[in-house]
Amino acid sequence: MEGMYDERLTVPRSWWLLPVATGLSLALIMLRLSELGALAGLVVGFVAAAAGISSYGSARIRVVQGSLVAGQARIPVGALGEALPLDRAEALAWRSVKADPRAFMLLRSYVPTALRVEVADPADPTPYVYLSTRSPQRLAEAIEAARGAGGDTGSGTDSGA
Template sequence: MSVAAPQTSAPSPAVPLYRERLTPSVPVWIVAAVTGAIFGVILVPISVVAAVVVAIAMAIAVCVALAVTSPLVEVTGEHVAVGRARIEPELLGAPETLDADGWAETMSTGFEPLAYHCTRGWLREGVRVPVLDDEDPTTAWVISSRRPEQLALAVLAARERA
């Protein structure tokens, strides 16, 4: 009796190769909660109880708003998606990882007005991926990331699948 070796197939193109939500850093969460709580201070002359309730509710509301509006970066075999923007991997060139110095230059003297930017002030690294489509006026995608090397590798892997 022989046992057949399990067949391994390539992962589905829809399975994420990379996924990251660009949520704020801890200091930003603290500032957001304090900013929301400040709304309660307005009500202290009227009612301390109302002030505390409003402060807690607004701190939670501001933090929820930050979480909900944090964009998702996702790379699959079918697309690279950043927030609501999507592009096919075959339309992208080789990604360039940007360390803190490269990121600072890209965001200042090397800023590309025609590039698609999804950047967050609390992240100091990212990836720049040139757009190869001649019909697309966008020159590149510049994306903030906590793990730029992994994002660049995922984009490369998606390009190879295409």
């Protein structure tokens, strides 16, 4: 069952006004040098800010080939324990006061809900995986389905760090 779940954590549309504001600000700063400098500031500011926002909003969460792929991490579903969907209040608590510094966290502040998945591998020091997601229940069901479909029983998280 390949491609059970796929979510891209895109930024809100309103954030795309930030590159415009950045470009205009840089253009006003560079206007003191020349009109050509202002034009260069507009273009450079817009492109740099747009690239940053695009990169930040390109994080993906997928359940494929018996693994949970979250950002740079690829975790076999066999190494995962209970998945707990979190509402807005619980998600805020788990990414702040309840957070464990050893946990793997894929955070996006503009996504109010999340999924917390226990790491069942005793050899892995990571206690849980926290994933900002717009569909925590669907993601939990996809992980459970991948586990039930004979997902990989390998262990450990590979967060790329």
